[in-house]
Amino acid sequence: xxxxxxxxxxxxxxxxxEAVVYRGQRWSYREFADAARRAATxxxxxxxxxxxxxxxxxxxxxxxxxxxxxxxxxxxxxVPVNHKLRTxxxxxxLSHCGARVAVVDAEIGERATAADAGTTWLVSHPDAEAPxxxxxxxxxxxxAAEPFAGEPxxxxxxxxxxxxxxxxxxxxxxxxxxxxxxxxxxxxxAAIPLRRDERFLICMPVWHASPLNNWVMGTLLTRGTVxxxxxxxxxxxLEAIQRERVTAMFxxxxxxxxxxxxxxxxxxxxxxxxxxxxYGAGPxxxxxxxxxxxxxxxxxxxxxxxxxxxxxxxASLPPAxxxxxxxxxxxxGMPGVELRVVRQDGADAGAGETGEIWLRSDTRMVGYLDxxxxxxxxxxxxxxxxxxxxxxxxxxxxxxxxxxxDVIITGGENVASQEVEGALRGHPDILDVAVVxxxxxxxxxxxxxxxxxxxxxALDLDGVRAWLEPLIARYKVPRELVLRPDLxxxxxxxxxxxxxxxxxxx
Numbered sequence: 285x286x287x288x289x290x291x292x293x294x295x296x297x298x299x300x301x302e303a304v305v306y307r308g309q310r311w312s313y314r315e316f317a318d319a320a321r322r323a324a325t326x327x328x329x330x331x332x333x334x335x336x337x338x339x340x341x342x343x344x345x346x347x348x349x350x351x352x353x354x355x356x357x358x359x360x361x362x363v364p365v366n367h368k369l370r371t372x373x374x375x376x377x378l379s380h381c382g383a384r385v386a387v388v389d390a391e392i393g394e395r396a397t398a399a400d401a402g403t404t405w406l407v408s409h410p411d412a413e414a415p416x417x418x419x420x421x422x423x424x425x426x427x428a429a430e431p432f433a434g435e436p437x438x439x440x441x442x443x444x445x446x447x448x449x450x451x452x453x454x455x456x457x458x459x460x461x462x463x464x465x466x467x468x469x470x471x472x473x474a475a476i477p478l479r480r481d482e483r484f485l486i487c488m489p490v491w492h493a494s495p496l497n498n499w500v501m502g503t504l505l506t507r508g509t510v511x512x513x514x515x516x517x518x519x520x521x522l523e524a525i526q527r528e529r530v531t532a533m534f535x536x537x538x539x540x541x542x543x544x545x546x547x548x549x550x551x552x553x554x555x556x557x558x559x560x561x562x563y564g565a566g567p568x569x570x571x572x573x574x575x576x577x578x579x580x581x582x583x584x585x586x587x588x589x590x591x592x593x594x595x596x597x598x599a600s601l602p603p604a605x606x607x608x609x610x611x612x613x614x615x616x617g618m619p620g621v622e623l624r625v626v627r628q629d630g631a632d633a634g635a636g637e638t639g640e641i642w643l644r645s646d647t648r649m650v651g652y653l654d655x656x657x658x659x660x661x662x663x664x665x666x667x668x669x670x671x672x673x674x675x676x677x678x679x680x681x682x683x684x685x686x687x688x689x690d691v692i693i694t695g696g697e698n699v700a701s702q703e704v705e706g707a708l709r710g711h712p713d714i715l716d717v718a719v720v721x722x723x724x725x726x727x728x729x730x731x732x733x734x735x736x737x738x739x740x741x742a743l744d745l746d747g748v749r750a751w752l753e754p755l756i757a758r759y760k761v762p763r764e765l766v767l768r769p770d771l772x773x774x775x776x777x778x779x780x781x782x783x784x785x786x787x788x789x790x
Contacts, residue, residue, distance in 0.1 A: 285466045286436040287443055288356045290505060291317050298480075298507040305528060306346050306512040307411065313507070316349070323354025324432035326425045330404050332385045334359030334437070337445065339383035339403065341365035341374070341396050344490045344512045347408035347422055349500070351387040356443060356462070357432050363445045363457075364491035367392055368757040375399035381445050381457055381653060387422055410514075439463035445653055446493050448592040448698065455700075457653030458493075458592045468595030468647045469501035471620035475600050476560055476586060478532070482508030483557075485524055485533035487516045488696060493592040494564055499534050518543040522553040532560040534588075536696025537568055538726045544579045555580060564588040565696040566728035567684070570610035577606070589613035589684070593668055595647035597621050599682065612681040613674075621645040624667070625674045625682055635678045638685060641670040690781060692721035694729050697759045701781075704762065707755045708733060711748070713741035716771050718779045722764065722788045733762035734784050736770055743767065 285293075291313070294303070299314040311319065332338055338355040340362065342348045348364075355362045363381050365374065367389065378386065378401035385404045388396040397405045408422040417424045443465055445457040472478070484503040488495045490512070503510050511528045513520055516535075522543055524530060540563055544550055561576075561584060568576070568587070577583050585606045590596030598621060599614035617623035622644040625633040633639035644667045651659035662669050674682040692699040701719040708717045716736035721729035737743045745765040752761045772783040 286462045288436045320353035321431035322426045322429040323350040324357035325429040336384040339363045339386035342389040345410040446592045459650040469505045472498040472502040475618040485530040487513040529557040534562040536565045567611045638675045641672045641674040642667045731762045732764040734766045
């Protein structure tokens with residue numbers, strides 16, 4: 285199904301039902317589709333043509349959704365952009381995907397528009413009252429435009445390019461069609477499951493694959509209501525749940541832990557409407573799972589596992605297994621997904637054995653944008669090789685024990701270690717460096733820079749962080765600095781990061 289058809293179908297069956305909520309503003313499915321069609325006209329007038337790429341760099345606001353569906357109505361491809369990126373990072377991404385037009389939130393507009401990528405920028409002012417909005421604001425243009433009347437394309441058209449960090453440190457664009465995204469939404473809706481009366485809180489960044497494709501699209505597919513929290517904040521999350529009677533939400537584990545620690549009157553909030561607390565980007569240990577269940581007054585916790593390359597879909601751990609199988613991602617794949625754990629000899633891993641997690645699903649990406657070599661490396665016939673090492677227990681449950689890729693997941697964000705290393709190597713007092721993740725009870729992992737300083741240099745964490753501040757997004761900046769006289773290496777000269785990880789966990 286083409287994604288514009290998904291929305292049109294929802295209008296026919298649930299036109300007056302509430303589709304999107306943002307800071308007290310509400311759109312029915314009919315109003316949402318109308319705004320998206322008007323956005324398509326605005327985007328076409330800005331120069332976007334069928335097959336072009338539209339970059340969108342905003343917080344969790346209606347502008348993101350209007351722009352996304354506007355692009356799809358106009359026959360273009362959506363490129364979600366991390367709103368935390370610095371100007372240079374934005375420029376590289378836009379240049380790589382060839383974005384012709386981009387939508388950016390006014391609050392981060394200068395940082396984005398300074399990127400010299402030959403892109404036409406449209407600026408969103410989502411929180412300004414209509415009379416106070418600039419005349420050229422994205423929202424003002426939508427209000428003044430006529431609805432786009434074009435016909436939808438096919439489900440095989442390219443719908444999305446999702447950028448993900450890899451072992452090389454260079455972000456790669458996962459190319460998805462309308463069909464792979466629609467199936468991602470359908471398989472997710474079946475796994476939890478999602479219902480027609482769902483009121484789903486989107487508090488994690490909507491430009492991430494899971495909030496967008498699993499939860500926004502899954503909710504719209506089932507005719508539920510998407511509740512947008514502009515940017516995650518612990519108290520704000522609780523307030524949104526209570527005010528909007530949210531029934532389900534998705535977050536990184538730290539986003540569920542933080543309110544219980546940072547909000548003094550946590551117990552005063554009415555969270556009884558939530559029937560599904562969904563988390564991903566890292567597991568919960570048994571003790572933490574118990575504490576959260578007690579704090580939230582619910583045992584309805586679900587873990588989901590997947591990656592941008594597969595939609596994302598993969599595996600899920602249901603509420604009944606949260607404590608007994610704490611740390612596991614599930615047993616087999618979620619609906620629509622086959623999962624294998626493959627040993628080095630190509631055989632399936634048995635109980636007690638470890639191997640690479642392979643996934644097969646119709647949601648799999650077409651490939652990495654303009655990178656046939658990288659695409660070939662992760663495909664094994666119909667299977668996607670995740671790069672994650674999984675251990676199988678006696679009941680068939682799989683636990684991720686390590687990553688073959690040197691990607692650190694901290695607070696739900698992916699950090700490519702080699703990207704951070706590349707930025708640090710420009711520091712005049714650093715002779716050698718390796719960046720690794722140290723396990724962290726709340727963030728999943730924390731970024732650690734292991735550095736060999738130049739002789740006579742006096743390095744400290746504050747100085748290193750200040751050096752990196754203008755170069756990379758803040759979540760990528762190391763939280764710890766370890767000084768060493770040298771780095772452990774193989775005979776061929778490669779750094780043995782597993783040795784560093786072992787040292788950090790002793």
